[in-house]
Amino acid sequence: xxxxxxxxxxxxxxxxxxxxxxxxxxxxxxxxxxxxxxxxxxxxxxxxxxxxxxxxxxxxxxxxxxxxxxxxxxxxxxxxxxxxxxxxxxxxxxxxxxxxxxxxxxxxxxxxxxxxxxxxxxxxxxxxxxxxxxxxxxxxxxxxxxxxxxxxxxxxxxxxxxxxxxxxxxxxxxxxxxxxxxxxxxxxxxxxxxxxxxxxxxxxxxxxxxxxxxxxxxxxxxxxxxxxxxxxxxxxxxxxxxxxxxxxxxxxxxxxxxxxxxxxxxxxxxxxxxxxxxxxxxxxxxxxxxxxxxxxxxxxxxxxxxxxxxxxxxxxxxxxxxxxxxxxxxxxxxxxxxxxxxxxxxxxxxxxxxxxxxxxxxxxxxxxxxxxxxxxxxxxxxxxxxxxxxxxxxxxxxxxxxxxxxxxxxxxxxxxxxxxxxxxxxxxxxxxxxxxxxxxxxxxxxxxxxxxxxxxxxxxxxxxxxxxxxxxxxxxxxxxxxxxxxxxxxxxxxxxxxxxxxxxxxxxxxxxxxxxxxxxxxxxxxxxxxxxxxxxxxxxxxxxxxxxxxxxxxxxxxxxx
Amino acid sequence: xxxxxxxxxxxxxxxxxxxxxxxxxxxxxxxxxxxxxxxxxxxxxxxxxxxxxxxxxxxxxxxxxxxxxxxxxxxxxxxxxxxxxx
Numbered sequence: 001x002x003x004x005x006x007x008x009x010x011x012x013x014x015x016x017x018x019x020x021x022x023x024x025x026x027x028x029x030x031x032x033x034x035x036x037x038x039x040x041x042x043x044x045x046x047x048x049x050x051x052x053x054x055x056x057x058x059x060x061x062x063x064x065x066x067x068x069x070x071x072x073x074x075x076x077x078x079x080x081x082x083x084x085x086x087x088x089x090x091x092x093x094x095x096x097x098x099x100x101x102x103x104x105x106x107x108x109x110x111x112x113x114x115x116x117x118x119x120x121x122x123x124x125x126x127x128x129x130x131x132x133x134x135x136x137x138x139x140x141x142x143x144x145x146x147x148x149x150x151x152x153x154x155x156x157x158x159x160x161x162x163x164x165x166x167x168x169x170x171x172x173x174x175x176x177x178x179x180x181x182x183x184x185x186x187x188x189x190x191x192x193x194x195x196x197x198x199x200x201x202x203x204x205x206x207x208x209x210x211x212x213x214x215x216x217x218x219x220x221x222x223x224x225x226x227x228x229x230x231x232x233x234x235x236x237x238x239x240x241x242x243x244x245x246x247x248x249x250x251x252x253x254x255x256x257x258x259x260x261x262x263x264x265x266x267x268x269x270x271x272x273x274x275x276x277x278x279x280x281x282x283x284x285x286x287x288x289x290x291x292x293x294x295x296x297x298x299x300x301x302x303x304x305x306x307x308x309x310x311x312x313x314x315x316x317x318x319x320x321x322x323x324x325x326x327x328x329x330x331x332x333x334x335x336x337x338x339x340x341x342x343x344x345x346x347x348x349x350x351x352x353x354x355x356x357x358x359x360x361x362x363x364x365x366x367x368x369x370x371x372x373x374x375x376x377x378x379x380x381x382x383x384x385x386x387x388x389x390x391x392x393x394x395x396x397x398x399x400x401x402x403x404x405x406x407x408x409x410x411x412x413x414x415x416x417x418x419x420x421x422x423x424x425x426x427x428x429x430x431x432x433x434x435x436x437x438x439x440x441x442x443x444x445x446x447x448x449x450x451x452x453x454x455x456x457x458x459x460x461x462x463x464x465x466x467x468x469x470x471x472x473x474x475x476x477x478x479x480x481x482x483x484x485x486x487x488x489x490x491x492x493x494x495x496x497x498x499x500x501x502x503x504x505x506x507x508x509x510x511x512x513x514x515x516x517x518x519x520x521x522x523x524x525x526x527x528x529x530x531x532x533x534x535x536x537x538x539x540x541x542x543x544x545x546x547x548x549x550x551x552x553x554x555x556x557x558x559x560x561x
Numbered sequence: 562x563x564x565x566x567x568x569x570x571x572x573x574x575x576x577x578x579x580x581x582x583x584x585x586x587x588x589x590x591x592x593x594x595x596x597x598x599x600x601x602x603x604x605x606x607x608x609x610x611x612x613x614x615x616x617x618x619x620x621x622x623x624x625x626x627x628x629x630x631x632x633x634x635x636x637x638x639x640x641x642x643x644x645x646x647x
Binding site for chain 1: 594606
């Protein structure tokens, strides 16, 4: 039986603290049970840090919100153990077409190479993504979720944050080491702390119409500039599970947002697009404007901001939910390490350094897309139309057509946690890059490289196919600095044996790079060693194995140097 | 880094100028704007060097400031010109 996650009432019971003056302590409180809050809660719990998640409502998302979840997001959810379900239920896609008028001007493929566990994107209604995360959170002993528990106050002291919570059974207070606001673009926690986002709002309106329709169209993102069925605007069409299609029409700033979402206005627009004989049912309509804004600092004392509470982007490019999940991915291990005493508190400041830069990157992409779709001046429109009119016959102009630069993970290239390269490497796996996946074979089973990394600090050694001398013995090293107050995290080691035609002779627990794709993607030669953070970003690499430099790089990656 | 060449670089300057005007003959201002925009994009791609293009953009814009300044006062040096010659 399928669960209707849009109407599912999440359980509420009176919290034991209600009506008492106790102020119990929690390590981490997450505010907001959306995709970012749920991801963060699950991630922390799986590291071993207990989490309390509070949400003012007792419902998950409904209607049409985020739909495109990127490969990187699926990889993060894979690490948490729920990526496969998302990928299986979602509609996988990687191709798109862009039309100008009635002509196809540009077709793209976001993942032209093979050898990846996950597709470039899946389309999945946000309520499914949240529902699957919710189900997975229920299975984590260290996650406690309290619905209808509304945070109404946050008081900060140097020692802790005290959160005041309102429930149907009265108020109560909790203290915590850290509170993370994943409470959306209108973030009440942000308001309570008197913080403001700044940025710009675009003077345009868009209609979202989700329809249910049986149609045998290719699974691809279709985007039109100035199509015959919607002159002087743009349109977008995208498939979701359950035969639901997302259709998006650009309406212009002067459109009446209330009138335009009435079915009698919406249905003729869709008929113009799909033809008069198309059989469909309208399941969702809304008219939205968008903005690109950011909070100056993602940390305020013991409070952190992640997802829309920290940064808001235009929807073109699917950079909202996807970047929020990356925020959670970045913050979870840092919170855990600091709480465990593996790293000093200032490791948490690198969450800001890394994810504020990422937000700037996402906002820049999304602002440029918005500027292309909604030209702000007459000359901006003239250049846009010049690009479109050149695009069909001029390859260079196709690259300039911007209907949304679809979400790719941020490479944290200037992160203070990286150890700069001392040797030459080709390719994209620079320190700061999210690790590339590739097919592997371990213990006789086909698998994927990223799955072997898990959520740990891992030193990956590439070795030759038949290296009789063998690589250094696999080991888990403990503290990197016994004398210091901070005891570093354990470092795991993984051996990747480059395959050869006869097959590599691998010991148990070694990964074989069956198609040689890892060696290619990481520009690895025998001896090459990569150091990965728990969020599977590269933080250092060398051409040979040296435990001393690995220890130094681990210390650097945890601010313990 | 490559720099924008602002010394004479076209052998047939008068012919080029004529060709530019010919390209716009009989066009409305709106059509001419479109032609210019396409021309800029084609040439920019041909040049293919963002630093050179940025310098050209800056010069194109600040030369306009000079003309405006000239019209308004006798000054011919625009402060925004400073730092152009990196």
